[in-house]
Amino acid sequence: METTGRFKLFIGAANRNRILFPFFSLITLIVVSAIVSPYFLTVINIKHLLAQVAIVAVLAVGETYVILTGGIDLAPGSLLALGGAATAALIKWVGLPIPIGILGGLFIGALAGAANGLLVARVRIPxxxxxxxxxxxxxGATLxxxxxxxxxxxxxGVSVIASYIGPIPVLIIIVFVVYVLAQLVLSYTKLGRYIYAIGGNEQAVRIVGINVNRVKLFVFIFSGVCAALGGIMMDxxxxxxxPTAGQGYELDAIAASVLGGVSFTGGVGSLTGTFMGALIMTILGNLLNLLGVAAFYQYIAKGMILIIAAISLSRGVRYAK
Amino acid sequence: MKGVSKRFGGVHALEKVDFSLGKDEVVGLIGDNGAGKSTLIKMLAGVYRPDDGEILFEGRQVEIHNPKEAKSLGIETVYQELALVDNLDIPANIFLGREPTFRIPWLGIIDGQEMERHARQILERLKIKINSMHSPVLNLSGGQRQAVAISRALYSNPKVMIMDEPTAALAVKEVNKVLDLIVQLKKSGVSVIFISHTLQNTFSVSDRVVILRKGQKVGDIATDKTTPDEVVKLMVGAEEAPTGVV
Incomplete structure (x- = not known):
């Protein structure tokens, strides 16, 4: 009993700290960056940084949805390239109007996501x-x-997406809208509730008659669409x-979620956290660039950050599956 | 239930068992492992269908094809393995799968206030005091968790509640709380079928005990007219084979 009591206390604390940890990490990182590099707080660097975080952040929304249900999506990097290339091909080669081309790219992302979702939910492959x-x-399809x-x-017309309204990149506005809508869905709708519930205890959710497969299908489709959106933003x-765009971005998307306090056993986390996680990953890369650290080392640094985040956040959160 | 039988392959899980449950009555179902308790309640819950015999509900013959039909008749089951979602709070667990929503089509926006109000009402009906409605149910005690599971079953205003080992894996203090809950249920007009391995618990809440052995009913006695010793004898069949070791 003694251990259970302490265990529960610890979980309570971990839950409360889920937002605090990424928040303080982010603040620390910003302060350190500002001290270490005089260029960090320049307008041009911040503009660049915001545009850069946008793409990682948009992939991370979809990733967070999937992880909340207790799954993982390793495909967003590739689907970014596929969605981006599909849109480019539709606009440039087929000659479709830009909005139609964009919808086409998003549709391809949704299709690939649906394939993922069906295989996970129906065929029950991990x-x-x-x-x-x-x-x-x-x-491969992109190539x-x-x-x-x-x-x-x-x-x-395409470059409008990457333009600025005053000092604010349109890319970050798009991301902001996506985050607000996605968080509203998580917090206030049945769908959002079931996403958390499935991550908590899938069996219990099935027993009460909720269509678990449909929810799972949705999160993978959503993740595919987010990835394609990221590709279009990158275009x-x-x-x-x-064709090589977005390689390794699944790492950033997963790391953003985990750094942001999303439990990879599912059921715990928020998009506010994920966005902070995306900022941490991007600022870290930016700082290493400013310091002139070779790109090769950056991978090592990112990997290690992910492990540190996993250690400090994963403990104490184990839910019955 | 009249003369219900169920076979699994060649095994007679239940043979011509009569079982009745009166209004506002708590019946304790007793039997060793494999005696047919689970089979019996699963037929009422719509998980299994009897091979033989009939089920009467409020005087009408009924067929219960699936759990949904059982629920619509007013038969709810609280299963042994607590089907709670640990990371969600109490209202979310009570209303899982039937959250009240605002009347905006398609969006399914949950009416959180309505949900909390209802949840409080149900907990009050069971006389349960819980301080924080909004912490994850993981943080609740075993008894409180059982209360949440019962509240969920209670939401649809059932006439019959089946409880399969609701006191298993609970500390003694918690067991008493759950037993109190059963008394509360009875008072609020719900009939209960109660399964427990602990005879003491069964005796303390049941009006009547039904004893099963090897798929047959071997006893059906008002609780105040019998003793745990007698019940154990019936349960293991010592009456018929007095030489057996009890």
Missing amino acids: SFIVTLAMLAIGR VLTNGRPITGFPH ARLDSAT
Whole structure:
């Protein structure tokens, strides 16, 4: 009994700290960055940083949805490339109007996400395996579609997505809207409630007659759409869709969620946390760049941050499955 | 239930068992492992269908094809393994799968205030005091968790509540709370079928005990007209084979 009591206290504390941990990490990182590099707080760097965080953050929304149900999505990096390339191809090669091209890209993302979701929910293959396969398939499909070459030079309209309203990048506005809507769904709708519930105790959710498969299908579709949206944002930013775009971004998306306090056993976390997690990952990369640390080391640094975050946040949260 | 039988392959899980439950009555179902207790209640809950015999509910013959039909008749089951979602709070658990929503089509926006109000009402009906409605149910004691599970079953205003081992894995103090809950249920007009391995618990809340052995009913006695010793003898069959070790 003694241990259970302490265990519960610890969980209570961990839950309360779920937002505090990323918050204080973020503040610390910003302060340190500002001290270490004189360029960090310059307007140009902040503008660049916000544009950069946007893409990671948008992938992380979908990732958070999936992780909250107790799953994992390894495909967003590849689906970013696929969605981006599909949109580019539709606009540039097929000659469709920009909005239609964008919808087309998002639809491809949804389709790939639906494939993930169906295999996880209906065929009951672990999401790790399904989305690992989709990571390969999505990348391969992108290479086939683009013939391995970037698609460049879009009509003027596309660059609007990557423009600025005053000092604020349109990209970050898009992300803000996505986050607000996605958090509203999580907090106030049945769908959101069931996403948390499935991560807590899937069996119990099935017993009361909730269609668990449909919820799972939804989170994977949503993650696919978020990834494709990230790809379209990247198209606009670089004025080019490269088949290798987004490689390794699944790491950033997962790390953002975990750093933000989303429990990878599911059922605990929020998008506020995830956004802070995305900021931490991006600022860290930015700082290492400013300090002139070679890109090779950055991977090591990111990996280690992820492990540290997992150690400090995962303890004490174990729910019955 | 009249003369119900159930076979699984060649095994007779239940053979021509009559079982009745009166209004506002608490019946304790007793029997060793494999005596047929679970089979019996699962037929009432719509999980199994009897091979033989009939089920009468309020004087009408009924067929219970699935758990939903059982629920719509007013038969709710609280299962042994607590089907609670640990990371959600009390109202969310009580209303899981039937959250009240605002009348905006498609969006399914949960009416949190309505939910909390109802949850409080139900807990009050059971005379349960819980300080924080909004901490995850993981933080509740075993007895409180059982209370939440019972509240969930109670929400649909059932006429019959089946409880399979509601006191298993609880500390003594918690067991008493759950037994109090059963008394409260009875007072509020719910009939209860109560299964427990602890005879003492069964005796303290039941009006009548029904004893099963190897798929047959071997006893059906008002609780105040029998003793735990007699029940144990019936349960293991010592009456018929006095030479057996009890």
